[in-house]
Amino acid sequence: MSLLLPVALLRLLWRSRQAPAYRRRWRERLGWGPAPPQTGGLWIHAVSVGEVQAIAPLIRQFLQTSPEYPVCVTTTTPTGSAQVSKLFAEQVFHVYLPYDLPVCLNAFLNRVKPDKLLMVETEVWPNLLYLCRQRGIHTLLANARMSVRSQRGYWRLRHFSRQVFGSIDQVAAQTEADAQRLIDLGVAKSAVQITGSIKFDTHLPASMTEQAEVMRLAWRDRPVWIAASTHHGEDEIILAAHQAVLTQKPDALLILVPRHPERFTQVAALINSHGFSYTKRSQHPPTTTDIPIYLGDTMGELPMLIGSAQVAFIGGSLVNTGGHNMLEAAAQGVPTCFGPHTFNFANISEQLIERGAARRIQDAESLSRLLIDWLSDASQRTLAGEAGRQLVEENRGALQRLARMVN
Numbered sequence: 482m483s484l485l486l487p488v489a490l491l492r493l494l495w496r497s498r499q500a501p502a503y504r505r506r507w508r509e510r511l512g513w514g515p516a517p518p519q520t521g522g523l524w525i526h527a528v529s530v531g532e533v534q535a536i537a538p539l540i541r542q543f544l545q546t547s548p549e550y551p552v553c554v555t556t557t558t559p560t561g562s563a564q565v566s567k568l569f570a571e572q573v574f575h576v577y578l579p580y581d582l583p584v585c586l587n588a589f590l591n592r593v594k595p596d597k598l599l600m601v602e603t604e605v606w607p608n609l610l611y612l613c614r615q616r617g618i619h620t621l622l623a624n625a626r627m628s629v630r631s632q633r634g635y636w637r638l639r640h641f642s643r644q645v646f647g648s649i650d651q652v653a654a655q656t657e658a659d660a661q662r663l664i665d666l667g668v669a670k671s672a673v674q675i676t677g678s679i680k681f682d683t684h685l686p687a688s689m690t691e692q693a694e695v696m697r698l699a700w701r702d703r704p705v706w707i708a709a710s711t712h713h714g715e716d717e718i719i720l721a722a723h724q725a726v727l728t729q730k731p732d733a734l735l736i737l738v739p740r741h742p743e744r745f746t747q748v749a750a751l752i753n754s755h756g757f758s759y760t761k762r763s764q765h766p767p768t769t770t771d772i773p774i775y776l777g778d779t780m781g782e783l784p785m786l787i788g789s790a791q792v793a794f795i796g797g798s799l800v801n802t803g804g805h806n807m808l809e810a811a812a813q814g815v816p817t818c819f820g821p822h823t824f825n826f827a828n829i830s831e832q833l834i835e836r837g838a839a840r841r842i843q844d845a846e847s848l849s850r851l852l853i854d855w856l857s858d859a860s861q862r863t864l865a866g867e868a869g870r871q872l873v874e875e876n877r878g879a880l881q882r883l884a885r886m887v888n
Contacts, residue, residue, distance in 0.1 A: 482582050482608065489580060499743035502559030509577040512588030517574040522551035523887070524595035524618075526578055529561035530780070531806055532601040535624065535680050537568050538880055543887065544572055553593050560742060560780055567781060581606040590616060599623050599887060603631070607641075610648040621651040623883055624679045627662040628803070628824040635666055643667030653883050656828045674886065677879035678829060680808045685784050693788030693813075700734060700789065704856040707736040707777075707787055710805040711796035715820075716748055718799055718845045720755045725849035727773060730856055736786055738777030740796060740805070745778040752776065762786070788813045791862060792855045794848065795819045804830065811838055811869030816862050818842050818851055838869030 490507070497503035508514060523543060527533045533556065540552060554569070555578040556562050565575045574593075579585035586609055597619040598609075603626060613620050635642040646667035653676040654660035660673045685693075697705075706726075708719040716737070723735045737759075739748045752759050752774055759774035762782065777786050787793050793810040795817060797803060803825035810817045817839040823830040833839035842848040855862050 482580075486580060486582065496743065499746070500559060500741070502562075505559075506577060510580055510585070512579040512585035514576040514579075514589070514592075516592045517551060517553060519551040519574075520592070520594040521596050522553065523597050523599065524553045524555070524593060525599045525601070526555045526604050527561060527565075527601040528556060528604060529558040530564045532556075533561050533564040533568070535683075535806075536599075536601050538682060538684070539623075539679070539884055539887070540569065540573065542880075542884055546888075553595060563780060581608045583608055583612065586612050590618075597621065597887070602626060605645060605649075607645045610645060614648050619650050620648070621653065621886060622649050622663075623653045623886075624676075624879070625652050625654045625663060626656075626659045626678075626825070627666070628827060629662070630824055632662045632666065639666075651886060653879075653886055655879075658828070674882070676882040676886070677876055678808075679879045679883060680806055680829070681873050681876040682878070682880040683784075683808055683812050683873070685788065685813065689782075689785045690788065692782075693785045696785070696789035704730045704733045705736065705790045706733070706792040706794065706852055706856065707738065707790035708794045709738050709783055709787055709796055709810070710740040711737065711748075712740055712800050712802055713744065713747075714800045715796050716751055718848070719794070720752065720757065721845035722848040722852065723757075723773065724755075725845065726852050726856070729853045732771065733852075733856065734773060734775060736775045736777055736790055738783055738786060742778070742780060745776070749776060749778075784809045784813070787815055790815060792852060793817045794842075797825075798822050799844075807833060807839060808873060812873045814863075814866035814870040816840075816855055816865035817869065818848065832872060833869060836868040836872050838865050838872060 493503045493507060525536060527536050552573040554565050554573045554575045556565060557578055579589045595618055598613055599621045602624050610620060649668055650672060652663055652668050652673045654663060654673055655678045657675055660675050664670050664673060711719060719737060726733045739745060757774050758772050759776050760772050761776045761778050763778045787810050793815045795805055795807045797805045798820035801822050804819055804823035807817050807819060807826060811833060819841060821843060834841060840851055842851055
């Protein structure tokens with residue numbers, strides 16, 4: 482880990498070429514950040530925007546029920562940091578997670594002195610867990626998932642992995658399969674509870690629902706679909722699919738939302754190179770003209786943009802990234818599709834498909850065919866959307882089960 486530190490710092494510098502925020506606050510990543518106004522309490526680590534949004538209801542509940550206990554939230558990405566500030570402002574203490582080196586982590590722990598650490602989803606760091614155990618800090622892995630692919634990777638270093646996973650005090654697993662894989666990797670069976678996924682407990686604020694409705698009215702009668710959280714290598718496929726949709730639906734509108742803000746300019750250039758005109762969310766109101774593409778280049782508005790569309794494609798699934806949260810669409814009754822790579826949401830994606838709320842596509846051709854079908858048939862869209870909404874409602878409750886473990 483020590484030998485990798487220069488590589489990690491160079492990576493920050495490289496990423497800062499397109500996202501300058503990665504150049505800032507680097508001292509926090511070395512453990513030299515500011516001191517909290519109050520020590521002790523609950524420390525929550527959520528990597529980026531998705532994890533922050535998923536755990537936000539639990540943070541709010543904890544702040545209401547235990548106002549005497551301080552809350553520290555760490556993230557890894559600038560977008561996650563911005564989301565914490567947007568949602569909680571001064572209610573929580575926030576810094577970046579230090580690198581997994583004893584000198585960095587000890588400096589952080591000496592200042593914050595947390596009583597309990599809650600790690601969201603897959604944040605398992607060896608030195609972090611070792612130092613928490615040494616200091617008597619209770620550790621809880623929340624909303625835990627473990628894909629077959631990840632398990633195989635850990636299993637290559639099985640002796641080391643069993644030591645690391647055996648250091649976790651409690652695990653709130655999403656499914657029985659996740660629980661068993663974590664137990665196989667070394668987590669004590671008595672430490673594991675199956676709570677379900679807290680992402681089923683997503684609730685769109687009323688203000689955001691109203692904004693989505695305003696945008697739907699602005700689209701008028703246009704067929705509208707969204708490609709949400711796309712990655713490098715997917716945008717070309719999305720644009721090819723939209724070109725095919727336009728041959729059958731000349732007034733169709735694509736809302737294209739790249740996953741990372743540093744790609745906004747790159748994707749805009751790609752749209753131009755394919756001969757499309759477009760408007761940006763950051764510069765213009767909803768387009769009501771014949772502009773074929775609306776570029777979502779703002780942060781924190783993805784659920785609202787999804788709610789304004791009739792069909793959603795969820796990115797990170799046509800490339801080997803593992804997919805992103807498709808429940809933001811399902812919860813709003815928006816029929817969903819995604820590519821073959823959904824190992825981050827293996828159970829959820831299969832449940833959506835089984836219910837008829839989602840479809841799996843393989844390429845631009847299969848995507849365009851599905852879009853044309855759904856955009857041409859309102860009753861088919863409604864049935865798929867309601868199936869997704871019903872699945873989400875049936876699976877709510879994980880957040881309350883997790884809250885009981887935290888308390």
